[in-house]
Amino acid sequence: MLGVISGTGLYNLLDGERKPVRTPYGEAEVFVSERTAFIPRHGKSHKIPPHAINHRANIWALHSLGVSAVISFNAAGALSKYEFGDMVLVEDFVCFFPLPTFFDTFAHKPVHVGMSPPYSERLRKCVLAAAKKARLKLKKGGVLAHTAGPRFETNSECRALSKLGANLVGMTSVPECILCNELKMAHANVCIVTNDSHSHLSMEGIIRAMQGREQDLRELAMRL
Secondary structure, three states: OEEEEEOOOOOOOOOOEEEEEEEOOEEEEEEEOOOEEEEEOOOOOOOOOHHHOOHHHHHHHHHHOOOOEEEEEEEEEEOOOOOOOOEEEEEEEEOOOOOOOOOOOOOOOOOOOOOOOOOOHHHHHHHHHHHHHOOOOEEEEEEEEEOOOOOOOOHHHHHHHHHOOOOEEEOOHHHHHHHHHHOOOEEEEEEEEOOOOOOOOOHHHHHHHHHHOHHHHHHHHHHO
């Protein structure tokens, strides 16, 4: 089964029966169909801010439902070459502060999960093939910087992140990648660019960019 996690503006991306799933980390709300398990990470009414998302419950719930691969869709600000509305396949990330983990203790043995690369190469190839079949332009080379939110980044922070090698910045999908790796689930991430060098980030712009790509992302997920 494919797990699909979506963000701002994409609260009804896929159909499915609502299924509350109890986990050791709290309850997750999943919408399950024959082929997919879908989670709108901010909730159906976008009441959950980025820093309050229960990523551990979400990923544990998908794993418990038999999901073997997860694709995450999220908004991201462009730090360099990408333009408003671009769909970008992420290949690496930058993050320098603690994020949720399933290994809060080393009670049984030390565990340090490899992140080179953090995203499944096989699943990324599948995503590219699905985009090609759907005739969708999916750009490559995304390096996503993770920030905590819910505030937007300062200009100085964006310049610093760019110098560190990032070309995108977002608040939500990197914890999902880490947790999927810890549970040995393949993970891929597609970002929708919500600004460019000529525009500033705004909530209105984010929603417009994401909803403008809703049908494309639905098609991509179903082909995948």
